[in-house]
Amino acid sequence: MPKESWIILSSADNVAVATAPVSEGATVGSIVARQKIDPGHKVALTDLPTGTPVVKYGQAIGRTTMDVKAGEHVHSHNLHFENDRLGVTATAAPEPASEADRARTFMGYRRADGRAATRNYIGVIASVNCSTTVCRAIAEAANRTILPHFEGIDGFVPIVHDQGCGMSGTGDGMTILHRTLAGYARHANFGGVLMVGLGCEVNQLTLYGQSGAGSSKRHFNIQDAGGSRRAVERALSVLREIAEEVGQARREPISIKEIIVGMQCGGSDGFSGITANPALGVAADLLAAAGGTSILSETSEIYGAEHLLRSRAVSEEVANKLDERIAWWENYVAMHGASLDNNPSPGNKRGGLTTILEKSLGAVAKGGRSPLTAVYGYAERVTAPGLVFMDTPGYDPVSATGQVAGGANVIAFTTGRGSCFGCRPAPSIKLSSNSALYAAMPEDMDIDCGTILDGGHTISSKGREIFELIIETASGRKSKSEEFGYGDNEFVPWHLGATL
Structure with missing residues (x-):
């Protein structure tokens, strides 16, 4: 068995990791495999009595549930979770960046608020699960009818989910949903955003601020638009205006x-x-x-x-x-x-x-x-x-x-x-x-x-x-x-x- 078929990650480890299939009876140095070991799996480097901490990366990963002989496969059948922590091992300094690295640039988009973007999308965000289907229909129609006219736009992205109603208007659930949707609405990779609600949900559009004509972030409710089909038509009209603005963005260092x-x-x-x-x-x-x-x-x-x-x-x-x-x-x-x-x-x-x-x-x-x-x-x-x-x-x-x-x-x-x-x-x-x-x-x-x-x-x-x-x-x-x-x-x- 070639030496490179096993790897020991730390001098403190009592297991090695097979980097290639190890057959029963194969040896590396003084170790004899007692059964077949698959790549990525562990083998004992020494005898490990019941209750012994198994050490990999120089840290405990659990304890043995039975006596384990050197060369035996170590896995779920003889190792279980136990909340051990070993002392922090010394680590080398982080990989340094050169002066040339620190001077590096990428070709990105500079937004009006100063943030940097790596893509130039327009988002169609559902405030509630009830507007998910309409948001998908809007994005699909916009990608088919509007996108071909704007080479500088990467696409229209539906951001849809299964929350927004049937939940408390306060507490962790609403706080996290609101923070997440607000984070996407302001994400630099969205040059513009349209948010669409149903109208009667807990997660009301008014929670996200009001914006109107001339803004790259706009919103409306399906119920106010007159239903699903009319909502798609209204959205396409709004997205054409947004696309005129977003399509002017160009990459720069x-x-x-x-x-x-x-x-x-x-x-x-x-x-x-x-x-x-x-x-x-x-x-x-x-x-x-x-x-x-x-x-x-x-x-x-x-x-x-x-x-x-x-x-x-x-x-x-x-x-x-x-x-x-x-x-x-x-x-x-x-x-x-x-x-x-x-x-x-x-x-x-x-x-x-x-x-x-x-x-x-x-x-x-x-x-x-x-x-x-x-x-x-x-x-x-x-x-x-x-x-x-x-x-x-x-x-x-x-x-x-x-x-x-x-x-x-x-x-x-x-x-x-x-x-x-x-x-x-x-x-x-x-x-x-x-x-x-x-x-x-x-x-x-x-x-x-x-x-x-x-x-x-x-x-x-x-x-x-x-x-x-x-x-x-x-x-x-x-x-x-x-x-x-x-x-x-x-x-x-x-x-x-x-x-x-």
Whole structure:
């Protein structure tokens, strides 16, 4: 068995990760595999008596539930979640940006309020689920009849959802929905917005401010327009006026410090924390060093690794905000009779991930090594540069929706199993953690990070490649998900509170 078929991630680890299929009886040094080990899965490097902490990435990921012999497969059958935290291990300095990096620009759109955009869309936003069908019909008709006359507009995007009525007008549910929709309505990648309501819903259009002729943000209710068909006709008339204004925008050089990247991982496998996530972390470090912003999220998927982020907080206030969000999540899942360890999905486990602690230690690698400068609530507007954290669920569409509402103008999404995702108005870049996935889904994956495993690239060089693609994408290069047409169905605001 060649040496490169196994990888040990830290000198403190008592398990290794198979980088290629390992057959029973194969050896590496003094280790003899006692059964077949699939790529991405763990093998014991030493005997592990019952109750022994299993250590990967230099951190505990759980404890053994039975005696495990050196060379045995370590997974759900003999490892279970236990909320251990080991001491914070020393980490190297973040990837530095050169003076040339700090002087870099991308070709973006400068909005009237000074913000920078990476795309030039027009949004058709539903205030309530009742106006969803009409908003889709409006966007479809506008893309068919108006868009061909305006080369500078990327498209008309329906932003639709299943909330807005049958809920309390106060409390967390309405606060989050309103903040999310308001974030999309003001998003820099929308040159103009039309918001459409029904008229009798809880989430009234008046909550979003009044705007009229001459404004790129307008709204009306279907009931006031005289019904669905007339609402579409009225909307097209309004959108033609908006398009005249938005279609005049042109790309111009803008400093990369105005790029805001929302970082996601979905369909993770045993390689995600070894290849794609740390490579994205390098790109995040480069962007932070150049003055840009990267948003790490998915609170339920950094659980067990939050102490590594906390140790990098720029102040105790920032650290305490992170602690508060972790405590909220512990109470939230307990209230519903669940555990944060329920998070790893069947696909995650088939890919080699056993516990939430293991998944989190790999997920947090997306944040690189830069200082943590701020912690935000879901869909709050992000204003701090550098690495920031936004509290979101681990469910990718909900998490990315919050990041875009907060201002992310690019999404970078790592996957080991093959998540398909778009997030208009923000372009979504897909990064595969293994080369088999990249070969199997070449029209969905933008970068193959699996080349790190075979020595073709280092984490640092692959991170630089991701950094360059982020800049190119911000400048207008279409991602694979954009080419396929993803992005109209992935707007999913976090649903909290009672349905009444």
